[in-house]
Amino acid sequence: MRILHTADWHLGRVFHGVHLTEDQSHLLEQLANLIKAEKIDVMLISGDIYDRSVPPADAVNLLDDFLSRVSLDCKIPIILIAGNHDSPDRLGFGYRLMTSQGVHVVGRLTPKIEPIIVKDDFGPVYFSGLPFSEPAIVRERLGDKKAIDYNTAMSCMTKAALGALSNTPKNVRKVILAHAFIAGCDQTDSERPISVGGTGAVDNACFNEFNYVALGHLHRPQAAGADNIRYAGSLMKYSFNESGHKKGVTIVELDEMGKASIETVSLNPKRDVRRIEGNLAQVLKDAQSEKYKEDYFMVTLTDDGALLDPMSKLREVYPNVLHIDRPFVTATNGLAGPSRDYKNKGIVELFDDFFNQVTDIELNEEQKDVFSDILGTIDLEGGA
Ligand SMILES: [Mn+2]
Known part of the structure; x- marks a missing residue:
C-alpha cells in the first residue's frame, strides 16, 4: 500500500x-x-x-x-x-x-x-x-x-x-x-x-x-x-x-x-523563503545577479550607521523583502537614562553616551568633531 x-x-x-x-x-x-x-x-x-x-x-x-x-x-x-x-x-x-x-x-x-x-x-x-x-x-x-x-x-x-x-x-x-x-x-x-x-x-x-x-x-x-x-x-x-x-x-x-x-x-514553492546578509550597498549590487528576486527575503544589514529608508531601496530590487534585521544597531527601547552626573556633561559627551547605548560603538575624535560642527549650526536655545 x-x-x-x-x-x-x-x-x-x-x-x-x-x-x-x-x-x-x-x-x-x-x-x-x-x-x-x-x-x-x-x-x-x-x-x-x-x-x-x-x-x-x-x-x-x-x-x-x-x-x-x-x-x-x-x-x-x-x-x-x-x-x-x-x-x-x-x-x-x-x-x-x-x-x-x-x-x-x-x-x-x-x-x-x-x-x-x-x-x-x-x-x-x-x-x-x-x-x-x-x-x-x-x-x-x-x-x-x-x-x-x-x-x-x-x-x-x-x-x-x-x-x-x-x-x-x-x-x-x-x-x-x-x-x-x-x-x-x-x-x-x-x-x-x-x-x-x-x-x-x-x-x-x-x-x-x-x-x-x-x-x-x-x-x-x-x-x-x-x-x-x-x-x-x-x-x-x-x-x-x-x-x-x-x-x-x-x-x-x-x-x-x-x-x-x-x-x-x-515540493517547489512559488516563492521560496531566503535570508541574505551584507551592507546595504553590497546587497543592492548583488541583486543584479540574483535569480530569485520574487522570493520572500529577510535581509540582515551589517551597516552600523544611519540608513535612509533601507526597506524602500531593498524593495526596488527585491519586491518581497519582509523583514530587515540590523544586528549592529541595538534596539532603541529600554535605553538606560543619562548617568547621574549628566548635568556636568557637555552635549557632545551626552551624545557619545547615547550613541554608545544604541550602537555599542564609541565615537572617535573625528566623529566628535563632525558632531560638534553640526551642533554649531543648530540654534539649541530655540531663540528668536
Ligand atoms: Mn503546525
Whole structure:
C-alpha cells in the first residue's frame, strides 16, 4: 500500500503581513498531481490543516477544492485529524456525510476511536486518527483518569485506538495519525507550543504497536526516534529560521508484513523563503545577479550607521523583502537614562553616551568633531 503522509498546511497563514493562500494553492496543485503520478492509495493529513480556529474564506475554499479534486478524480480515501491550530468542531463539520465519500475528518475526540479500513491485495490496513486533545478532554471523552499530562493523554488515546481493534488478528497492519511533540525532536520558530508552562512532550514508546505513525506538529521533516515514526513537516517554510529546510511530503510503502519503507518528496514553492546578509550597498549590487528576486527575503544589514529608508531601496530590487534585521544597531527601547552626573556633561559627551547605548560603538575624535560642527549650526536655545 502506498500512503502519502503530509501535515501542518496552516492554510490561511499570514507571514509578516503577507497572505500565503496563493503560495499554498500552488503547492497543493503539485500535491494533487503527485498523488496521481505516484499512484497513492491513501492520503493522511496529520493536523494543523488551518492556521487558525476561524480560518479565512480563501483558506476554506482552498481546502474544499483540494479535497473534492483528490477525492473525485483520484478516488482515494483521505484521512485528516485536527491539530492544535484547528477548531475540532469547525474542521469536523459534516464529517458523517463526507465519510461516505471517502473523506474521513477526525475533528473531535470521540469515546470510541473507530478505525478507518483501507484494503490492498494483502488484506486490510487499520488507520486510527487521534485529533489533538488536551489531557482534560482525554479524561472526559475516554473516561480515563490516567490522562494527567500530554504524555499520559497520548498513552490513553493509543490504548483506546488499540482497544477498538481488539477483535482483529494480532498481526494486522496498523497506522496511526497523531498531532504531538515527541520528546527529543527539533522545533522551529513557527510552531505554537502545545502546552503553556510544561513541555507537552510525549514519549514515542506508546506507538510501539503501530507499523507507521504519521505525525504532525513539528515543521521540520524528521523521524521521531524510529524510521517508522515520522513528522512529514510543514507544507512550506513558515519562518525565516526554516530557510534551510527541505519541505515536502513523505511517501510510505507498507508491505505485506507491515514493514514501512520511507521516501521523501520535495515540493517547489512559488516563492521560496531566503535570508541574505551584507551592507546595504553590497546587497543592492548583488541583486543584479540574483535569480530569485520574487522570493520572500529577510535581509540582515551589517551597516552600523544611519540608513535612509533601507526597506524602500531593498524593495526596488527585491519586491518581497519582509523583514530587515540590523544586528549592529541595538534596539532603541529600554535605553538606560543619562548617568547621574549628566548635568556636568557637555552635549557632545551626552551624545557619545547615547550613541554608545544604541550602537555599542564609541565615537572617535573625528566623529566628535563632525558632531560638534553640526551642533554649531543648530540654534539649541530655540531663540528668536
Ligand atoms: Mn503546525
